[in-house]
Amino acid sequence: MLSMQSISSSDAWSSLATNQEFWSSLAQTLLPPYVNTCRWFAGKARQQTGFSAKSVHTLPLSDGDRAYLLILEALYADGIPENYLLPLSFVADHTAHSLPFQLADVPGKGRVGEVTIGGQTGILIDAIYDERFRQALFTAIGQSQTYPQPDGQITFLRGKGLDENEGQLPSQVLPVDSSNSAMTFGDKYFLKLYRKLFSETNPEVDMVAFLTDIGNFDHIPAFGGSIVWQHDNTPDITLGMMQRMVQNDKDSWAQTGDYLNDFLYAVPQRLFAIREDVFEKVELLGRRTGEMHCALYKPDAEAAFAPEPFTDEYREFLIRRFEDLLDRRYALLIDNYTKLDPQAQRLAWVFMEAKEIIDTFIADFRTRPFGSQRIRIHGDYHLGQVLATENDFVLIDFEGEPESSITDRKIKHSPLKDVAGMIRSYHYAVSAKLFNSAETEDLDPVHLQRVSDRWFYLIRDTFVDAYLDTFGTPHPLFKNNNEINFLLLIYLLEKAVYELGYEISYRPSWVKIPLKGIIDVVREIEKIRLSEGNLTPDVPLLQTGLLQDKPS
Template sequence: MHSTMECLTDWMTRQRWYAGKGRLPQLVEVGRDEWVCDEPEARILVLLVRDTANNPPSLYHVPIVMRSTIPRGAGRTFIGRDEHDDYLFDGAHDAAYTRALLRRLGVHRDNQQARVHGGEQSNTSIIFDAGSEAPVVAKIFRLVHAGENPDVVLQSALTSAGNRSVPRMLGSVTGTWVDPHGSDAHSDEPSTGHLAFAQEFVPGVRDGWPLALEAADAGESFAVDAERLGRVTAEVHAALATCMPSREATLGDIVGFVAGWHQRLAVAMSDVPQLRALRPAIEAVYDAAREAPWPALQRIHGDYHLGQVLRRPSGEWLLVDFEGEPLRPLAERTRVDSPLRDVAGMLRSFDYAVGSLRSASRAAAGAIDTASLDLDALALEAARAEWAREARAAFLDGYIAESETDLRQHRALLDAFELDKAVYEAMYEARNRPSWLPIPLAAVAYLVTPERAAKR
């Protein structure tokens, strides 16, 4: 038998949502809440634990069901046995917790049978779709931050505004903790943040990423879907600009954006030496964007790509997962930003659909020597990627038609946002998936070519 923290230490290293891969957690409990349980033989404990082994220290939300025995079939969700002889189970997979979660969310269902969606990493989604009632999905945030999570705030605002391009929000749960050593609030004052929320679950939808991959692999045009996606992206941006704060970009804002791009490039060059030869050309794109006209700043999706959109059977698109990049500080994810960042993110995603297929072919042919990649050949490869070019053009056409904003007036700025995204991707791939490094490097090399510059 071990303490609760010892049980969690071993168990968390095996969870997909644990961000400290390759490290042993150093856990400190900073908050706990015991929820009312409808099973006399069980207790529900909602823990907030700080992992001080991570830098900065991560805060995790861990709901636990404590039982005196191991129920039949519950072995796969077993966490451990604590010093009080209680058996601990992952609450997300335990009916006692999922029923209590519905009550906390204020969602009434006669049929409360639940299942856990298996495809996520940073969060856990619990789906209630048994019976004839309208299906519901509850998302548990595993990484928690002090403040309002944009996934809750933005989708709630869009729901209140009557926007139907996001699933309808139904309720949320917050937690409170005191953590003088945490990264969110270095004081003894209590902090509050979102732990979970519920929204409608839309059956029959398909994720945009496999849809695009299938089309690219078969050589089938994605232009119709991309054009519709461009329209709905512009529609959601317009709705966010209306129901959330927006303002004109100041010189300070612009300088801050450009400085961030230069800083990311400097960091990326240590991981991707090929970027050094392109540095003057990359910086020229960044500096040109500083002098270009900037659209108003507003709240945006923040981590926009084909994996964040769902297509209904009727063809309409839904936008999901407005949390932004979970590992970025919440303050960065909740401030106004440029809608061109979202546009650039989706453009990169179309390139990735084609590039990932090429990477698979390269990998099948043998190991890739990333040090000897030919940048000129990669740039030419990117320019000739007809499927991606058609999808990108259709997406932009749809966005322009819906927003009545001519993105061609912002081509220099859009290229800078896309270039910054590709530089970040190159750094990520060099660290995690070297065989995919040619994908972002091709984009970087192409975006700085004289031919591309002539179109700005």
């Protein structure tokens, strides 16, 4: 929505970069009401104490005009400030008709406010809606341009995914509102501008660039280039990334749901049917996942990507995070126990009774020797992060765990953490389909659980076997099968306990899904204890008898 406030400057638009009075006035008048209407601004719910223009960068346009990349600092009553990217163009009233885009096509959310600059009245717009600005970004990436600024430099880096001698392509802004802004160039390239900025490089850009340019991994939208703000004695700040566009049918969550429909319709007839092409797709995804991790395993890579051992520091990081998560989930479960259905209550009780088993498992992880290695991984891997093309898969969204800090998203893990994420995703797919469909609402929940378990275990084993076959043995990432099994249980348990919090808070009827996942892991932990002769007398066995229906 266009602000009713207006500011002016006697300087020409081309001379405003260093006019601190103008930017300060803009940050105090037009920008606060405007920014608070933007989907990408994450500070709406916080008590704001003001905005300031932290830095202003100049980007020349092809017609001799310029746009500005404003780094806007949002200040709050509590907590640290946040920095946002706001690119700006000025459209003077008397020149609007001669521009290569129509001002009428700029939506309300792209109109910052009315201004008078250098004696000319006009409107400030978010520059992503300016065709000249979009072409300037595309050209600068293609030419690997660097533009010096009063505060460092804006560097455009070209990636292998951008074709040589690529000419101008028609561009448009994607209409989807999100935390970032997206533009397309022809039907070939996708450019994302990051709005909320972090004081280090974006992990998604690091990962996509490494997989494309170093790992030569073909099953991601290839890295076309990036936009980086570099300034002295501070980490580089990523402003944007370009990738190849991928034509896809749907994501793998939706595809798996389609495959499950056939299975679902057979269940009431007491038939168990999985089509052969389902196994083929699962095997293919297992291979692609393994190939991704092989591409990330580069012993001679720079420090940010070089493999590392299981250090004491890493173990303590993982244990500290998991124990805190576990304590919060126990408390949440106790507070909400009476809201759960009988089956979920029985699972919850077994989980709470298994606390000593889990504590012993964590203690074992703290001291157990590991010869396996850790690398950078996807970090938020599930079926929704995989696009299904006609005959293959494309892996997307490498930003990492949404609730983790940028630094934590760059921590190296065993690639089995990604495997655990996909296994949990398959478990969700079958459980959600069978327990939330009209076709099965009259069936015994215990029978449904058995049927869903059979489907899940077959799919899980198919995925994991295909994944591990990709590496061959021995491989430095995995010392042996015992370590693979142990580490996979660590990550599966962490993932299922994490999921439990969301379901308790937002979907109580789904709580049984992560609880069942937790119980499955504890069963496997118990098998390890029995096989290794590590049974501790004062740690009870898993109380699976509690899962049985009590006679009325």
